[in-house]
Amino acid sequence: MKIHEFQAKKLLAAFSVPVERGETIGNLEEIDLAIGRLGPMERYAVKAQVHAGGRGLGHFANDLDGGGVRIVQSKEEAAYLARRMLGNRLITKQTGPDGAPVSAVYIAEVVEPLRQFYLSILIDRGAQRPVILASADGGGNIEDLAENNPKKILREYIVPTFGLEDFQIRKLAFELNLGEESLLESFSLALRGMWRLFWEKDASLVEINPLALTADGRLCAIDGKINFEDNGLFRHADVRELRDVAQEDPKEVRASQFGLNYVALDGTVACLTNGAGLAMATMDMLNALKIKPANFLDLGDNSPQSAIAEAVRILLDDSQVQCILVNIFGGAMRGDIVAGGILDALGGKKMPLPLVVRIEGANAEEGREILRGAIPEAVFADGMAALGDKIRRAMDR
């Protein structure tokens, strides 16, 4: 789960990571009050809040030129920008052509960095341990740095059952040239906070880029990004509250309420599939046939029939969809339950679109039988290869 920058900053601050002074504006009435609370400043940073990177280089859909991260000299300009950004849509290289809705605007003091660091904590899947990535070359794109100059990224692995040790913090501090006594103390506080936040809140990424060192010797997180692991959300009500569904595809929000793994794509063949691997393989197979899938869907092992019915409704409600493909290989999921879910979604009505079905595995024959009886025009395929052929034919018709 992603959260906004302003939410990440609040969390970081709560875990003793220094952040700049800033105020968040969620509606127009709050603008003057928020700027008032900040007090007079020489410059203001005004940042559109969307769940996408590349905000600075992005552009707005309506009534405002320039990017989503701006620095202005007066509170009047800051208020003007906030007014135009709020409720607008910001298009960045990560959002697609429609952009993402600006749910909030963050206005903050402008921190002038003397030096910029990169710091993050995530799980290293190779080592199967959390790792701190750190660099004295912060502020830029970390993936580019990893590609072009991997030696500039320090890695410190954490044994999670012991936690972050003092010597590890010292080691990083000296390598980043932050070893002076006064700096070491604030660096230690910040890094410890990041680790506690990562571990206690089931984050999948805690990233600060850049962490600024100012001329007067302060550390400050200028931009922060925190992602949470979906599997850990069940035990963090406070984190779940940070979700901004406006940033997500409405079809995906609907699917997630039923525990379905659904990803909206832009094609015309809807996929009702189970298991992540088979669902991905089905999507890949369609693409190889030059047929665009409308979605990725992994029904999951324990979805009840009601969730499957909702999945089918989501597929049917998608106006782009021209054909429905069913590829189920039952194990934990069963063929008869999937078939029952399809019929529940139709609620006695005729299937409005061509339906091509492949069901194998647990209770497969029962499932096929149910569909054969209720949807006489359904086409059945035996195996993946036949499924591809029959979809091809259904689309050509």
Add this chain to the structure above:
Amino acid sequence: MAIIVDEKTKIAVVGITGKAATFHTRHCIDYGAKIVAGIRPGKGGQKFDDSVPIYDTAGGAVKETGANAALIFVPPAGAADAVLEAIDAAFEVIVCITEGIPSTDMLRVKERLRNSDSTLIGPNSPGIISPGKTKLGIMPSYIHKPGKVGVVSRSGTLTFETVLQLTNGGIGQSTCVGIGGDGVHGLSHRDVVELFNEDPDTDGIIMVGEIGGEEEEEAAEYVKTHVKKPVAAFIAGVTAPPGRRMGHAGAIVSGKKSGASYKIAALERAGIAVAKNPARIAETYAEVAGIKLK
């Protein structure tokens, strides 16, 4: 012969009274698996289906029945704890079916595993089957056929797909291992490929991978230097949009390396035959193994 489990494996099912566990335990028993115990705190002394004794603790089940494999069906919030208890009770093999365990919990499990002799399969795994011998998992039994090809996969349904293609083509399997779809998990692709390589009764290997992580690349490195047996593979997610989690917690393209085309290139460099079409996984294996499908 088979790897990891065979007809002698004595199995304790953890969380045996749950709905899914009940359904799948019965299928395992029907397949001939030796289910010797159930584990469910608070239900010790009772029996599952009037025949399998239930114990309150993993240690109790081991002591009374000599069980050496644990098959775990505990819901996500308590699943890692069940794995920890199984490690503590010194089960040789621990298979965790549960999907949705938080990574932080699994990281704690991994630290315990490092200092133990237990082998963990999963979580978020369909389990493991040595066809004709035993089954610890949720895979449909009828698709399997005893034989000499080892299958290792991160995906349940794609393992089933691969196995069905093999069986329909007349090729049997020695053991099929679902290592699971999570980022933090037990046995890796490389671990299982190594076991298949050392197993005299496994003639060839099929590896089914997907986007995310670098395990397939590690296994490819091992194949390149150690494996003379024919190896075929399939990688799911060639057309997955980057940055999106595709069903499995571990299936996400982050950066170039975890993408499917990078993996496919690494596998091909190691001499592995990679099927480009999921309908042709068994065919691709048959070609590289020099055998004919029925």
